[in-house]
Amino acid sequence: MSTVDLFNAFLFIAYPYIAGFVFLLGTIYRYRETGFKVSSLSSQFLEGDALFWGIVPFHIGLLVLFFGHLSAFLFPQLTLAWNAEPLRLIILESTGFIFAVSTLFSLIFLLYRRLTNPRIRAVTTTMDYVIELLLLVQVFFGCWVAVAFRWGSSWFAADLTPYLWSLLTFTPDTTAVYALPWQIKVHIVGAFTILLMVPFTRLIHFLVAPLHYIFRPYQQVMWNWDRKGIRDPRTAWSAARPKNN
Amino acid sequence: MDVRSQVSMVFHLDKCIGCHTCSIACKNIWTDRKGAEYMWWNNVETKPGTGYPTKWEDQRIYKGGWERTGDGVALKGAGKRRGLTNIFHNPNLPVIDDYYEPFTYKYLDLIESPAGDDQPTARPISMITGEPMDIKMGPNWDDDLSGTPDYARNDPNLEALSPAEREAMFQLERMAFFYLPRICNHCLNPACVASCPSGAIYKRGEDGIVLINQEVCRGWRMCVTACPYKKSYYNWATGKSEKCILCYPRLEAGYAPACMHSCVGRIRYLGVMLYDAERIERVASSPTEDLVENQLGMILDPFDPEVILAAKANGIADSTIHAAQNSPTYKFVKKWKLALPLHPEFRTLPMLFYVPPLLPVMASVKPVDNEQQAEKMHEIAKYWPDNWLYDTSTKDLWGTLDQVRMPLKYMASLFSAGDTEQVKDRLKKLMAVRVHRRHTTVGDIDAEQAQRALFEADLTAELADEIYYLTSLAKFNDRFVIPAAHREQAIEMLEFAGDVKGSTGFGFKSGSATRGS
Numbered sequence: 101m102s103t104v105d106l107f108n109a110f111l112f113i114a115y116p117y118i119a120g121f122v123f124l125l126g127t128i129y130r131y132r133e134t135g136f137k138v139s140s141l142s143s144q145f146l147e148g149d150a151l152f153w154g155i156v157p158f159h160i161g162l163l164v165l166f167f168g169h170l171s172a173f174l175f176p177q178l179t180l181a182w183n184a185e186p187l188r189l190i191i192l193e194s195t196g197f198i199f200a201v202s203t204l205f206s207l208i209f210l211l212y213r214r215l216t217n218p219r220i221r222a223v224t225t226t227m228d229y230v231i232e233l234l235l236l237v238q239v240f241f242g243c244w245v246a247v248a249f250r251w252g253s254s255w256f257a258a259d260l261t262p263y264l265w266s267l268l269t270f271t272p273d274t275t276a277v278y279a280l281p282w283q284i285k286v287h288i289v290g291a292f293t294i295l296l297m298v299p300f301t302r303l304i305h306f307l308v309a310p311l312h313y314i315f316r317p318y319q320q321v322m323w324n325w326d327r328k329g330i331r332d333p334r335t336a337w338s339a340a341r342p343k344n345n
Numbered sequence: 346m347d348v349r350s351q352v353s354m355v356f357h358l359d360k361c362i363g364c365h366t367c368s369i370a371c372k373n374i375w376t377d378r379k380g381a382e383y384m385w386w387n388n389v390e391t392k393p394g395t396g397y398p399t400k401w402e403d404q405r406i407y408k409g410g411w412e413r414t415g416d417g418v419a420l421k422g423a424g425k426r427r428g429l430t431n432i433f434h435n436p437n438l439p440v441i442d443d444y445y446e447p448f449t450y451k452y453l454d455l456i457e458s459p460a461g462d463d464q465p466t467a468r469p470i471s472m473i474t475g476e477p478m479d480i481k482m483g484p485n486w487d488d489d490l491s492g493t494p495d496y497a498r499n500d501p502n503l504e505a506l507s508p509a510e511r512e513a514m515f516q517l518e519r520m521a522f523f524y525l526p527r528i529c530n531h532c533l534n535p536a537c538v539a540s541c542p543s544g545a546i547y548k549r550g551e552d553g554i555v556l557i558n559q560e561v562c563r564g565w566r567m568c569v570t571a572c573p574y575k576k577s578y579y580n581w582a583t584g585k586s587e588k589c590i591l592c593y594p595r596l597e598a599g600y601a602p603a604c605m606h607s608c609v610g611r612i613r614y615l616g617v618m619l620y621d622a623e624r625i626e627r628v629a630s631s632p633t634e635d636l637v638e639n640q641l642g643m644i645l646d647p648f649d650p651e652v653i654l655a656a657k658a659n660g661i662a663d664s665t666i667h668a669a670q671n672s673p674t675y676k677f678v679k680k681w682k683l684a685l686p687l688h689p690e691f692r693t694l695p696m697l698f699y700v701p702p703l704l705p706v707m708a709s710v711k712p713v714d715n716e717q718q719a720e721k722m723h724e725i726a727k728y729w730p731d732n733w734l735y736d737t738s739t740k741d742l743w744g745t746l747d748q749v750r751m752p753l754k755y756m757a758s759l760f761s762a763g764d765t766e767q768v769k770d771r772l773k774k775l776m777a778v779r780v781h782r783r784h785t786t787v788g789d790i791d792a793e794q795a796q797r798a799l800f801e802a803d804l805t806a807e808l809a810d811e812i813y814y815l816t817s818l819a820k821f822n823d824r825f826v827i828p829a830a831h832r833e834q835a836i837e838m839l840e841f842a843g844d845v846k847g848s849t850g851f852g853f854k855s856g857s858a859t860r861g862s
Contacts, residue, residue, distance in 0.1 A: 139563040141584035144434060145441055146473065152434045159433040218474040223581060308563050310432075310542030314425055318539035319625075323550035324835035327660030 111289055112263075113272045119296035126299025127307060140305035146219040154210040161203030165242070168196050169256070173264055176257035183254045192253050197246050204239045207232065231294075231301040238290040245284050260288075347622040348645060348656040350665050350828070351533065351553035351696050352591065352615065354605075355677040355684050356526055357816060358702035359775070360612040363524035365389050365485065367604035367613075371528075374603050375590070380582025382447035382472050385484060386589035387604040389526045393500035393514075393755070394487045396525075398443040401575040402688065403501040408437040410536055410573030410691030411629060418630045418692055423540035423571040432542065437570040441581065445482035447472040473581070491515075491522030505758040514752060521750045523702045525759075526612070528604060529576040529589035530687070530695030531555050533620065533643075534629040537588070540571030552617075552828070553696065554591045562586055573691035597830035605825065614815075616672030616826040617665055618679075618696070619645045619656055629692045633762050636689040644679050647672070668828035673815055674698065681804075681812055683771055685760035701756050701768055703775040774812070777802035781809040 131138050144151050172179045183189040211232050214220050246252055259276040266273040277288065298304055371387040390396045404410055408422025420427070422437040431437075450467035458465035471478040487496035492515045503511050513519065531548075535555050538546045545561035546568055548554070557568070557577070564584040568577040577588045592602035600606065605613040624643040631639045645652045647669035656666055669675065677684040677700060684698035753765040753772075761767035777798040784795035799809055815823060 135560040136583075136585075139584055142564050142566060142579075143581075144438055144566065145569075145579045145581050148434075148438060148440045152436075155433050218476055222474045305563065308543070310429070310544075310563065310565060312544065313429065313542040316544060318420075318424075319534070320538055320541075320544060320547040321550045322547045324832070325551075325660070327550060328658075330660040330834055331657055331662075 108274065108278055111285070112274045112277050113267075115289065116267050116292050119292040123295050123298050127304060130299050130304060138304055138308055140302040141223060143214075143220050143223055146223065147213070147217050150213050150217075151210075154206045154213060156206075157202045158206035158210060161199040161206065164199040165196065165203065165239075168199075168253075172253055172257045173261050176261040179253055179257040183251065183257075189251055189254070193246070193251055196253065197243070200239060200243050200246060204236070204243060207236050207239060211236065227301045231297055231303055234290070234294060234297065238287065238294060241283055241287040241290060245287055249281060249284065346645075346652075346655045348619050348652060348659050348661060349550065349553065349622045350617050350619055350656070350661050350669065352531065352596065352828075353553075353618045353672075353674045353678070353696040353698070354528070354531075355614040355674045355698045355700065357612045357614070357677075357700040358523055358525065359700065359704055360610040360816070361389070361524040361526055361702075362610045363389055363391070363489070364609050366607050366609050367526055368484075370603040370607035371589075374592070376587075379472075380580035381578070381587065383441060383444045384578040384580075384587065386576070386578075386587075387526065387528045389485070389524050391485075391488055391490060391496075391522050392525045392759070393491055393497040393503065393522065395496050395499050395501075396487075397484075398439050398575050399482075400499065400501055401573075404573060404691070407439060407570065407573070407575065409571055409575065410693060411534070413630055413633075413692070416630065417626065418534075420536055420540055420571055421573075423536070423567045428540055428542055428565070428567045432565060435566055435570055438566055438579075439569065439575065441473075442482075445484065445486065446478065446480075448478060448480055448483070451477075489522070492517075492520045497522070502755055502758040505754045505763060506752055510752055510754070514750070514755070519750050523704075523751070525687075525699075526604075527574065527576070527687070528697065529555065529591065530574060530693065530697040531591060533622075533694035533696060534625050534692065536571040536573060536691075536693050537568035537577045540567040541565075542567055546577075549593075551830070552593075552596070554593050554596075555588070556590055556593070557586055557588055559583075559585050559587075573688065573693065574695070596827055597832060599827055599829070601821075601825040601827065611819070611824065614673040614677065614819075614824050616674040617669040617828050618672060618675050619647050619652060619661070619666070619669050621645055625694065629694055633690055634764060636692070637685060637761050637764065637767055640686060640689060640694055641679060641682070644675070646679075647675065662829065662831055662834075664831075665828040668826050671826045673819070673824055673826060676811070676815060681774065681808065683774055683812065685767060685771060687760060688762070689760075690762035699760060700775070701760055701771050703772055703779075773802040774804060777804050778809045778812050778816075781806060782813055 144155075182192065214224055214228070214232070249255075259280070263274060263277050277285070280288075294303070298307075367387045368385055368389055372385065375386060376382070376384045385397065388397050396402065400406055401409075404421060410421055411418040412421045448469045449472055450469055452467050455465050455467050468477050469480050470476060487493070490496045492498075498511070498515065503514075506514070531554055533553070535546070535548060537557075538548060538555060541557075541562075542565045543561050543563045545558045545563070547556060547558070549556060562585040564579070564586065566579050566586065568586050568588075569575070569579050571577075572588075577586050579586050592600070592604075595602060595606075601613075601615060605615055621643050624639075628636075628639040628643050647653070647656075647666060653666055657663075674684075678698050684700045686695045686698055689695070753768055754763070756768040756772075757763050757765040780790055780798040781795050781804075784790040784792060799806060804812075
């Protein structure tokens with residue numbers, strides 16, 4: 101095995117597993133041990149008006165891109181079938197590209213706001229800069245790939261989906277990946293790096309998106325004790341199974 | 346009937362001297378931390394004034410509280426649809442400048458500056474950035490500033506008055522103000538709880554205290570918008586929201602909350618009230634004019650055998666029922682009908698009630714002839730040739746209530762969603778107690794007049810004396826009737842306490858704590 105092969109094997113076989121492993125263990129550890137920290141520090145309270153123009157297109161753009169990649173990963177045949185018609189292909193690709201560019205620009209704007217507003221700088225950690233730059237590089241390469249190597253939605257479904265599935269089923273098959281241009285390789289490694297960084301950065305907040313809010317009643321009352329049983333003489337001493345013996 | 350117990354509060358505004366001791370007691374214990382410097386879980390506002398945060402009462406700006414929608418109520422600026430669609434950027438979130446930017450001074454410069462021609466100064470620096478700053482606003486920035494164009498005249502409650510009435514109110518000779526101390530109302534229909542996407546905010550079943558679980562809070566900041574009283578605060582350093590906890594660790598140990606314990610004017614009362622939780626939604630969505638009456642209606646009589654039975658069935662302890670029967674808040678709110686909730690139109694059913702202030706309302710300035718009085722003075726006595734008298738006489742009884750200095754409409758905008766009769770009713774009673782006590786102690790009001798005052802206010806001499814006692818003479822244990830927390834029972838529900846019985850001092854020990862290790 102040549103050095104290049106070894107390097108490729110590390111980047112596209114070992115590294116994804118390391119990233120996934122760290123992501124899984126790290127998030128579980130962070131959630132269980134430091135539940136207080138499982139959120140993203142909002143700076144809207146310190147500066148709200150400029151934030152709107154960055155944070156909204158950023159989040160919407162990123163969500164569209166994420167679900168775009170996810171659908172090509174989950175439904176490759178459907179994606180290919182959709183792209184069979186040139187018009188539909190162009191609609192899909194240009195939609196993705198518009199959101200990518202808006203994400204890119206809003207990221208630059210958010211970084212600018214963070215660097216120039218002294219109040220925001222006061223609540224910024226090194227990891228905030230790290231993850232912001234990482235996302236910036238990732239989206240930049242994504243845009244580059246979209247322009248230079250058309251049509252990504254089709255070859256992603258044809259080449260990368262089998263690769264990702266092979267990783268998931270622990271039978272790594274990297275033949276298609278090795279042949280890809282370096283820009284795409286950077287984009288792939290970047291994706292795993294972001295996954296790796298989730299437990300160490302504010303990115304963790306996407307895992308606690310409050311979707312359960314939709315299903316819960318508005319008012320919440322919590323009781324320290326079982327109020328229906330507490331005055332019942334039969335409840336005393338024995339309602340709960342002894343836990344401390 | 347779903348009987349629950351609620352720790353409720355009454356603030357007697359006639360007794361508040363605006364000293365801010367409550368705010369300091371609270372600040373020293375709870376909010377003297379990074380990110381919390383700007384928070385005043387307890388604050389005292391001057392009314393008329395814009396308050397803290399600026400104009401918090403104007404829900405066209407802050408979109409707090411509930412609004413009526415057909416047959417029910419919905420959150421004005423939060424809720425499931427609005428909250429989740431605005432999750433990236435909440436358009437109705439106040440920013441720190443609506444409160445004030447916290448600051449300190451570079452005191453060290455005073456002693457460490459090199460010798461020079463000028464006195465060293467301690468420059469103000471921001472507690473967020475650490476940079477020098479110009480102070481634009483601070484805690485109690487509008488303290489005692491009634492009549493000022495920037496503060497008093499921007500009071501949202503003045504919208505209830507005509508321009509002429511407003512002008513009359515701010516005439517120099519008639520100008521008055523009073524203090525409005527505010528803490529979390531620990532509402533029965535809390536908007537903060539309903540707005541929390543994470544489900545971190547909850548109402549404690551046993552005593553109704555509303556709390557934010559800091560481990561579950563993810564900092565979506567919807568509660569800050571939803572609370573119409575702006576009593577949920579975002580900590581910009583930790584990224585979590587915080588609010589008044591009614592000093593529950595003190596309450597559970599039988600102490601009064603720090604703000605109440607330290608109150609110099611002894612204006613604060615705390616006690617348990619039993620209420621019917623089944624009626625919460627119905628009462629919260631009642632027509633605006635019925636809100637006060639309906640809220641008082643859902644507070645149950647703790648002496649009613651049926652209520653006691655239902656309370657016991659719901660697991661409420663005998664000691665709590667006993668505390669409800671002795672509760673000073675029940676007396677003020679329900680028995681004597683002397684207290685009103687603050688801004689009931691926000692529909693959160695607040696459980697902090699206020700006895701509206703009589704003094705700024707009743708006292709008037711009358712033109713009088715001071716010539717005769719002046720002639721009696723020694724020639725070196727300082728003498729102002731004015732003809733005004735600050736008149737607090739009670740001769741006119743209700744005649745003056747309609748031409749008072751602080752218009753009733755203003756008071757009604759604060760305490761009864763615009764219903765002046767409710768406020769008038771309370772003020773009449775306060776006045777009658779005064780007249781009655783004046784008759785008893787000073788004797789310059791005859792018995793017939795005192796009787797008439799009591800009769801018109803729907804009081805008896807005994808009730809008036811009771812009110813007088815709890816208002817003026819009440820001792821610590823009369824003002825704070827704190828129910829036992831019964832945490833021992835809560836623990837027994839979770840684990841078998843019998844297992845530990847007898848283990849202390851006997852048997853085996855695995856490891857032991859040593860000092861200093």
